[in-house]
Amino acid sequence: VKLLLINPNTTASMTDLVAREGRRIARPDTELVAVTGRIGARYVASRAAYAIAGHAALDAYAEHGTGADVDAVVLACFGDPALMALKEIARQPVVGMAEAACLTAAACGGKFAIVTGGERWGPMLREFVAALGMSERLAGVHTVAPTGADIARDPDRALAMLVDACRTCVETYGADSVILGGAGLAGIAPRIADKVPVPLVDGLAAAIRMAESAVAARACKTRVGSLASPPPVEVVELSPGLVRLMSSTVE
Amino acid sequence: VKLLLINPNTTASMTDLVAREGRRIARPDTELVAVTGRIGARYVASRAAYAIAGHAALDAYAEHGTGADVDAVVLACFGDPALMALKEIARQPVVGMAEAACLTAAACGGKFAIVTGGERWGPMLREFVAALGMSERLAGVHTVAPTGADIARDPDRALAMLVDACRTCVETYGADSVILGGAGLAGIAPRIADKVPVPLVDGLAAAIRMAESAVAARACKTRVGSLASPPPVEVVELSPGLVRLMSSTVE
Amino acid sequence: VKLLLINPNTTASMTDLVAREGRRIARPDTELVAVTGRIGARYVASRAAYAIAGHAALDAYAEHGTGADVDAVVLACFGDPALMALKEIARQPVVGMAEAACLTAAACGGKFAIVTGGERWGPMLREFVAALGMSERLAGVHTVAPTGADIARDPDRALAMLVDACRTCVETYGADSVILGGAGLAGIAPRIADKVPVPLVDGLAAAIRMAESAVAARACKTRVGSLASPPPVEVVELSPGLVRLMSSTVE
Amino acid sequence: VKLLLINPNTTASMTDLVAREGRRIARPDTELVAVTGRIGARYVASRAAYAIAGHAALDAYAEHGTGADVDAVVLACFGDPALMALKEIARQPVVGMAEAACLTAAACGGKFAIVTGGERWGPMLREFVAALGMSERLAGVHTVAPTGADIARDPDRALAMLVDACRTCVETYGADSVILGGAGLAGIAPRIADKVPVPLVDGLAAAIRMAESAVAARACKTRVGSLASPPPVEVVELSPGLVRLMSSTVE
Amino acid sequence: VKLLLINPNTTASMTDLVAREGRRIARPDTELVAVTGRIGARYVASRAAYAIAGHAALDAYAEHGTGADVDAVVLACFGDPALMALKEIARQPVVGMAEAACLTAAACGGKFAIVTGGERWGPMLREFVAALGMSERLAGVHTVAPTGADIARDPDRALAMLVDACRTCVETYGADSVILGGAGLAGIAPRIADKVPVPLVDGLAAAIRMAESAVAARACKTRVGSLASPPPVEVVELSPGLVRLMSSTVE
Amino acid sequence: VKLLLINPNTTASMTDLVAREGRRIARPDTELVAVTGRIGARYVASRAAYAIAGHAALDAYAEHGTGADVDAVVLACFGDPALMALKEIARQPVVGMAEAACLTAAACGGKFAIVTGGERWGPMLREFVAALGMSERLAGVHTVAPTGADIARDPDRALAMLVDACRTCVETYGADSVILGGAGLAGIAPRIADKVPVPLVDGLAAAIRMAESAVAARACKTRVGSLASPPPVEVVELSPGLVRLMSSTVE
Secondary structure (H helix, E strand, C coil): CEEEEEECCCCHHHHHHHHHHHHHHCCCCCEEEEEECCCEECCCCCHHHHHHHHHHHHHHHHHHCCCCCCCEEEECCCCCCCHHHHHHHCCCCEEEHHHHHHHHHHCCCCCEEEEEECCCHHHHHHHHHHHCCCHHHEEEEEEECCCHHHHHHCHHHHHHHHHHHHHHHHHCCCCCEEEECCHHHCCCHHHHHHHCCCCEEEHHHHHHHHHHHHHHCCCCCCCCCCCCCCCCCCEECCCHHHHHHHHCCCC | CEEEEEECCCCHHHHHHHHHHHHHHCCCCCEEEEEECCCEECCCCCHHHHHHHHHHHHHHHHHHCCCCCCCEEEECCCCCCCHHHHHHHCCCCEEEHHHHHHHHHHCCCCCEEEEEECCCHHHHHHHHHHHCCCHHHEEEEEEECCCHHHHHHCHHHHHHHHHHHHHHHHHCCCCCEEEECCHHHCCCHHHHHHHCCCCEEEHHHHHHHHHHHHHHCCCCCCCCCCCCCCCCCCEECCCHHHHHHHHCCCC | CEEEEEECCCCHHHHHHHHHHHHHHCCCCCEEEEEECCCEECCCCCHHHHHHHHHHHHHHHHHHCCCCCCCEEEECCCCCCCHHHHHHHCCCCEEEHHHHHHHHHHCCCCCEEEEEECCCHHHHHHHHHHHCCCHHHEEEEEEECCCHHHHHHCHHHHHHHHHHHHHHHHHCCCCCEEEECCHHHCCCHHHHHHHCCCCEEEHHHHHHHHHHHHHHCCCCCCCCCCCCCCCCCCEECCCHHHHHHHHCCCC | CEEEEEECCCCHHHHHHHHHHHHHHCCCCCEEEEEECCCEECCCCCHHHHHHHHHHHHHHHHHHCCCCCCCEEEECCCCCCCHHHHHHHCCCCEEEHHHHHHHHHHCCCCCEEEEEECCCHHHHHHHHHHHCCCHHHEEEEEEECCCHHHHHHCHHHHHHHHHHHHHHHHHCCCCCEEEECCHHHCCCHHHHHHHCCCCEEEHHHHHHHHHHHHHHCCCCCCCCCCCCCCCCCCEECCCHHHHHHHHCCCC | CEEEEEECCCCHHHHHHHHHHHHHHCCCCCEEEEEECCCEECCCCCHHHHHHHHHHHHHHHHHHCCCCCCCEEEECCCCCCCHHHHHHHCCCCEEEHHHHHHHHHHCCCCCEEEEEECCCHHHHHHHHHHHCCCHHHEEEEEEECCCHHHHHHCHHHHHHHHHHHHHHHHHCCCCCEEEECCHHHCCCHHHHHHHCCCCEEEHHHHHHHHHHHHHHCCCCCCCCCCCCCCCCCCEECCCHHHHHHHHCCCC | CEEEEEECCCCHHHHHHHHHHHHHHCCCCCEEEEEECCCEECCCCCHHHHHHHHHHHHHHHHHHCCCCCCCEEEECCCCCCCHHHHHHHCCCCEEEHHHHHHHHHHCCCCCEEEEEECCCHHHHHHHHHHHCCCHHHEEEEEEECCCHHHHHHCHHHHHHHHHHHHHHHHHCCCCCEEEECCHHHCCCHHHHHHHCCCCEEEHHHHHHHHHHHHHHCCCCCCCCCCCCCCCCCCEECCCHHHHHHHHCCCC
């Protein structure tokens, strides 16, 4: 089983982090290939950067994901830029980190909260969960000031702050589980799990496991509706990969 | 990894079917133990039978699930009687077939529909999906007249009817994926997948994979809130297992 | 008019309380027969106990409610275990205490809050109100630590705490009326009404009056849909009453 | 017990119908006083007529309802113009026909539909039910072309059409109960009940029973919030009753 | 372009304020005619006064708005009494102040809050926004104790209090824009805009601009549905204008 | 007043159409500058093309919109790719065609429907309206098979089909107004208005009028929250304009 991890943040060190932590989570027979976005912000922390990251994610898929040996795709930027567009255009299952984390947390029962870095993600993630149709299950989103990129650079310093944030989610919002969102927070959940009285869900782990399950399920690609492969369209000024992917019929 | 499959329909042959089909789905190193409900209806197809099946599921867990070697529990009756009560009282992850199917189908993107046997399940499953907070993702529920038990007895006869039902979900409700619900329909999805243009989700397969993932995630049991182990309470006229489980403090 | 009051908490003294307080509320020509659940928790204060209480309620109905002289059924456990199953299987109107309280409070206009004993009831009642489709009218649920059983044993001690809880509902949640939920709180509303500036709704009183009205309305039993009497089904290990009720066709 | 029935349709013969049918429903010791709106449309069947009927209802209350002997008020125009304003300004319980019908139908379980006369009532009643916070319970509204006034003039002629409408609600919308809305349809439910397979709810009967129950409950008037008696305000060009009611402090 | 401004508060000085402030906002070639309600409360600050103001608004339209030279109508009482009835009965576009303010604030993106005078408007405006179908966009309603009428009499005194209220909306509710509601607050937004870090929306300005745009769009009157001109109906005890408008066919 | 019209479809002839039709709608003193997206699909008709169009829209703004003389921005692609990102990053008001059309249609009262070209837009626009928080006001989306680009090439041929689609919206979905969506449909509304019995809303006209109103309102840019200008971030492989806009602090 080969999974393509797309990090649309254009920071290679973050891709390395995701690949390294992903390796610990994936099954032994799962191969991970992690690629970095080619265009856009070093770290996505605004609506504008998020919109461009959608292009970057599609671009990375077009370049690295269309081969027959890629079994599934993990979109490794919490908030999942262009998730539905990737599901549409890819012939494999595509799993977003935030999507997988929300579905996994929902399986715990009750309500989940999200803790992540970067204040602007608060409203953006509430809108994401609403678009997922899961607002009724969301206890709240709690952001801390450092971005995921900041936390990735010095995770030790952020631990206490993240524990506090998780506890606020439980005590104030009544969360029954807490998602640690953000590629930059990969690997932190096990380090603080014993200090938080509810299950912690790691976005990367949730996404990799869901991708592995999707491969096992041999989930077929829909052939109708707005998530089927789109008809070819003439495009301009895109990378060769995207030109090929969008302008030739995907059979 | 050892999974306990609880079939709260009091029909051993259906348990056998679930165990057999489950065996095909589970990973090689997963052990399945399937048990049959001790009390209630042979097949759950009404609100009354459903309520009693909740007791049967708890009872089966109390008798078979409390051992240290059980890693997770699969509630193998689509509609998931007493699912939240099981999550509350079990110390392991508990996954319901309908719950897992809805979350898995949601990961396909767009809207999902449910096809199942037994007309009364229509409103009951709509209410279940609403309680799961996922009504926005539900394209519709389409029931066929034979119950899951009927279909399990003679699946070949039901195939054409189920294909028609799935196609109605796609063409009329606009579903982007279709869940085949019901323990009695286990194993049917692969047989009709090529006749339906959207992904088919098998409830049992979804539940087993989600249970395996939960074990891999070492998801901890919540220690607070309404899904934590409840305080002991004096109970009367229950099975020895339930007396033990409910009246002694779960540490 | 004869009403069957089913207390699925397996505590006879609580049934006595319900019967005694119910007697004060019912019209002179209403006869009350109160029965106690045969199986399950002495007092329902967890999801597991609630699920089993659903079986207990059906069992009590099967044993005591099928006679021609019973005109309506009151489910006297706030939270209404197996309410829809009882509506399905009974040939008479069935009224739940929480259901009746919510509908009665809604008739006051604006938003209602619920005050009850036992912390776990907070999420459980929010889910109940959501299942009733009335979340938009719910200002909040406020639980006090002692359970309804504790309060029933020494109501005088709880009065001040309950007044505080009601005031919080008004001042903090903006409630326009407050429901005192829980069989154990029957009879308390009139004792504290003058200390709370909004109408207080007593669950038991609401249920008895709604049951009397339903009898007066000669509301017919639906003959179609998921609340009609279900087709007979083979059942195992149930009480003789339930066997009779579930396995013979209800005409 | 004395109930004031306010018919804000300015047609005395419709008030007589309501009084006559109400008399059959009310308990023996209930006294009914029915009054006719003084201003506005003969029959409310548009948004403009509905808005003015709100004034008429308040005016009728001010003139006839403020006496100490009036125990509760029934607003006898399905759609309940100025219902919340009446609840605010009256010191007694106020029950609207549509409000009571929806709450009574909800107590049947499942979903209810509304059948009424006059096509414009379709959207207006959907909005009313939404304002009541009960859209999730509404299966649909089905209007027939003749208005309630037309039906009141010749009910026999309308019976077959109403039966058809009710059946459509059951078969097409999946309703578990059907409300016959409209003052003009009072008394029709018992005449067609055996031709419709689900419970029929008569708006007038529901309102009278709910008003009687509210009196029995000695429901106090809220002293805070937006439904408490409003502070006095200077008014112009209103009837003496409304001047008195609105410009003097209600203690 | 000629706009009719209807102030259903029966206070001429408030009409003058609205006309004066409106004049500053309207385009040079827009003519404003402002009329005062003939019946009801000097200032609408309760549900009862609001219901009667609906009649007053219709009455003012019937008297002043039916002429061929009136191009659009602005309902200049925040909360918009009888807005849908006016849209139904008028042959021109009708714009409510609260309606226009909500739609204009929504165009800022994110969530809006409402600041207004008079505590009872809190729940009433929440209900209004819900009826508009925009509750998801509402961050909150924050009322200050003085009514709009009080503020209109001495706006200088209220400025600091209004700034505080706006800031609470931003800091506590997370509003991305704030509406200053109430005819009495017309003209205040520009005076405090630099003290509030989000866009301020003035209800009157929003309504006048939306009315001017509607005239420019030559929006046709719907000819079908519940907002088309209603069929004529016999009415009693209304003003000559309303008799004419409601009882003759509007072509 | 100078408006920048951004057409993120990379087809200059469509930009010309938008500019030409926009010219007819705008006020005499409004200057329109229309620019074409530099990257992506010739016509946006899939989720992938839509995601990339978001980048194209931001890119066009960065190149053409940051000058002091641009007063507002119109995003001239119905469906509004990157609308919230543009609102975030621009210092002027930004108005989307679909956004403006929905708000304008909402001001008609009742429910609106959307007619547009290209079948994939059906689910995409339903999701857009949901993200706008206006699903309750949406009667339905009706797509015709030709895309907006096809219609723009030969509008005469599409007229009858569009009239049929609009009528279906009215008769089947109960719409009180209909939006003609799509840059390619600009100018068609007036040509078919007399054949449709409800108001038709032209997306481009709605957007231009709303942008003009926003300029007149001197709406300030929010200085806090997720729509304020974002902090600078290092970006790679973007156009010089975007590099400048995103990596330098916007004061």
